Amino acid sequence: MTEMTKLDPKALLADVTEFLWLEADMLDRKAYGDWLDLWLTEGLYILPIGDGEDYENQLNLCYDDDKMRRNRIDRFNRGFSISSAPAADTVRTVSRIVIDSAEGDLIKLRAAEHLIEDKFGRQRIWAADLQYTLRVTGDGFKIERKIAKLLNSDGMLNSFSYLF
Amino acid sequence: MSLDTPKFSDLDALYDVENAKVATEMYEDPTLFQEEMERIFKKTWVWVAHESEFPDKGSFKLSQVGLDPVIVVRDRKGKIHCMVNRCRHRAATVCEVKKGKTSSFQCPYHGWGYGLDGSLRAVPYPEQYGDDFDKSQHGMLKLRTESHEGMVFATFNEDAEPLVDFLGPEVCRYMTLFMKQGGGFPVKVLGEHQFSVPMNWKVQLENTTDAYHFPIVHKSFMQTLDEKTEDLFAFMEKNEGWVEDLGNGHSIMMMMPEREDLDACLDDPIEPRFEWLAEEIRKEGYSEEQVKKIVLAVGGPGFNMNLFPNVSFSLSFFRVLTPVAVDKTEIRHMALGMDGGPAIANRTRLRLHEHFQGPMGFGSPDDAEVWERVQRGTRGGEELPILVNRGIVDEEPGVMGPRGHVSSETGMRAAYQMWKRMMDKEA
DSSP states (O other): OHHHHHHOHHHHHHHHHHHHHHHHHHHHHTOHHHHHTTEEEEEEEEEEOSSOOOGGGSOEEEEEOHHHHHHHHHHHHHSOOGGGTTOOEEEEEEEEEEEEEEETTEEEEEEEEEEEEEETTEEEEEEEEEEEEEEEETTEEEEEEEEEEETTTTSOBOOOSSOO | OOTTSOGGGOHHHHEETTTTEEOTHHHHOHHHHHHHIIIIITTSOEEEEEGGGSOSTTEEEEEEETTEEEEEEEOTTSOEEEEESOOTTTOOOSOOOSEEEOSOEEOTTTOOEEOTTSOEEEOSSGGGGOTTOOGGGSSOOEEEEEEETTEEEEESOTTOOOHHHHHHHHHHHHHHHHGGGGTTSOEEEEEEEEEEESSOHHHHHTTTTOOTTHHHHTHHHHTTSOHHHHHHTOHHHHOOOEEEEEETTEEEEESOGGGSOGGGGTTSOOOGGGHHHHHHHHHTTOOHHHHHHHHHHHHOOSEEEEETTTEEEETTEEEEEEEEETTEEEEEEEEEEETTSOHHHHHHHHHHHHHHSSTTSSSHHHHHHHHHHHHHHTTSOTTSOEEOOTTGGGOEEOSSSEEEETTOSHHHHHHHHHHHHHHOTTO
């Protein structure tokens, strides 16, 4: 894959698009075990608040390392969390994918995510700017960092029983 | 029911003190909601800000007093002002920046300019208002503003008692204890989580001193704690804590009495979950006493205190409620840290806050779910009361009011009695 990415930007875009769509499908189907496998152990999953980028030293909606990611998924799955039993259903699209850089085995890209949730007979709509740092491995792409910045991240939100 | 006798005229039917029963309309009646905004939120002290949110001369934040959007600002002398965010000319908001720093507020529509104290300073082309136009009569609508322990409150009511009298001695004492989580540094707001819940504001008012829900609603949070920390949160089993009515609708839930006063815990061994943190802080050259103090501060004190009507001190954060409509309430969870304290300690506080609080925390979404379920549940069986009588059976007199079991609904009864007092037309 590494060789191909150097040679053919269009093929790279097709590859990362396929990856992002598979991930989006996993999240809508709540196939969280598969989703965890997309990550590098040192990966960080962050939903920031506002425009600051010093995520470690600011308050975020979530700042998940491997342990917190696994705890979060465990909480979704075990059935003791009333907000996730059942969780809201979601349908999302990921598009407007832009590859910012592809050097060696490191790819940085951005994308748009639109998500609609449904619970209690009401629907809510969310939009997020996604930023990914992907590593090319022998086992396909792995996520090193994913930042999902909600359009109104510093505004009035609702509680989420799913992932972006 | 006739038009001239709205159902809320019968306050005893809305809240039955003796049997501690709340009528379903309390969460459902839009007319009652409007009445509450007038009689409670326009009359009493309402929390608007923490001083660290606008620390400098000219810094401001937007806030809310009931349904009224307000600006809280520090003038050039450092004095705090609070005024309704509305130009006296044609009503446009003069500020839409949530937080910032300025030397004045200027209306974007026709350019009326206001000083940091809300006084009208400049009117473009004033000639057409005539010679007798009095600028001093056209300042922004001001609220009375007073602070205690860095907490800023405002009121529309010129006749309201002084803030400290409204809070009362016990609330003031606990506020001082709560602020010890600055660990020797000033307490600073590090950020906030905001989420809206389709519920009446009183559903939230009831929750901060409700220990009964904790092991049920927050089981999935407890499951992610280590054994020692889980033990710290096992206040229902240990049965050493209490809930107490602190007067004027305020209440305290002491979950971990051993952590009432952090300064009294300085001889305790450092909790295993924070040993790594203590080591990091030691490396930065802090004395062993400071290390202990800071680590204790990171864990926070052992109580929740609810102030009527809109703010609470919840272990290690402020919870603020803003009523929006009879069935809609906005919640803010403000993360606190040590201003000038070790960055690693503040980072740890932030991660702990994210763990439980906010739209993606392991706690708040479950709270939001059950609060919404209360609002949904009240659509049926309107004639059934909501029970807040738990723990009446073994209440004893406390310092200011009754004190009950840690899972007692004493705090809710305190809040509803204050609600009733304020809603009473004759009072």
